[in-house]
Amino acid sequence: MATYPKTSLNKVQRGAKRASYDIETVNQILDADFMGYVGYAYKGRAISLPMAYGRENNKIYLHGSLKNRMLLTLLEAEDISMTVMHLNGLVLARSGLHHSVNYRSATLFGKLKKVTDSLEKEKGLKCVIDQMIPGRWENLRPILEKELNGTLVAEMVIETASAKIRDVGVHDEKSDMELPIWAGIVPIKQLAETPQSDPYLPEGVAIPEHIDNYVNKNSK
């Protein structure tokens, strides 16, 4: 099973038994989402902002306007890190300190560079859009050259990464187990609801299969 190298950057410090460096595990976490948190240094502090991403093999594509402060700063710094997390449940223990959450997260480290070739830029944007909803890109009108020129596309090559997963029940002190205090898990799920068609659609344009598939897959 292929794994990422453990370095001082990605080695999980706390809760190491929940950590994984398995490339496939990291990819599954990335592929179940499309928004990650990217940090960048600005005026001496690290600012953390959400960005849409697309993954293809060991590459993460990001995009933004040509003036995007975060992307421009990161392209200059080259080194980049991104975290993706899915919250799966609240872990409610008998004591405050054993409260926790169930989750799956991945933190990636790598180098970011600007994509300049038009075909490569288009590939990167397709990757980001299809990460949001598989099959979306081929249903859209083709992207225009001037749109490509007005968009900043960047690719991060993942150099190393770690995953962290908590998916077990409540842990409490043995001495607390007989207390008459309710403990348990409240599962949390992110769900898609009924699509709302744009009121300006021409008559006869129905909800396409790729949208139905997405909603079905992400409903209760």
Add this chain to the structure above:
Amino acid sequence: MATYPKTSLNKVQRGAKRASYDIETVNQILDADFMGYVGYAYKGRAISLPMAYGRENNKIYLHGSLKNRMLLTLLEAEDISMTVMHLNGLVLARSGLHHSVNYRSATLFGKLKKVTDSLEKEKGLKCVIDQMIPGRWENLRPILEKELNGTLVAEMVIETASAKIRDVGVHDEKSDMELPIWAGIVPIKQLAETPQSDPYLPEGVAIPEHIDNYVNKNSK
């Protein structure tokens, strides 16, 4: 209406019409969640990690183990920034570049300091637990002195902040409006599901009111 000062740190650069500096708007976004993304600088790069928080007035409480690398680094740096975002929908346009998401986000900037007084630490931890589920803390067994001593509690005083909200329909180019391409919104919601009681609960311990309230409030 009280607002945060606009500085070079928090002034929203892109999509300024979606920005708000209103304190009440920022607080509403913070109070609808309990996990934020905090950035910290490590070996020259900004790492972004999720942390549970609690808000009280203009203060954000964070906690972790005494060896928490992120908190210790941030306490040394003092300056801290945190972002909270709720994803509310996928905005699916007729062209790739007009794809977007509906969301509510808040980015905070402030100073972080260690809480050392035991009563203040307890107040901070109560704030974090009750942010997750209101009313939880008073249902737990009291925290022990040795647990308090083994926990790092930090408070961030919010100096400035910004909110960003997108909650409108699809925007497309006028020239694309007649295309036979489906466009619309897929609403996204984070929901709580049926609580799973810990199998080791003593007989007769029922799901308490504060859990029922939480699940009802966060269900369909």
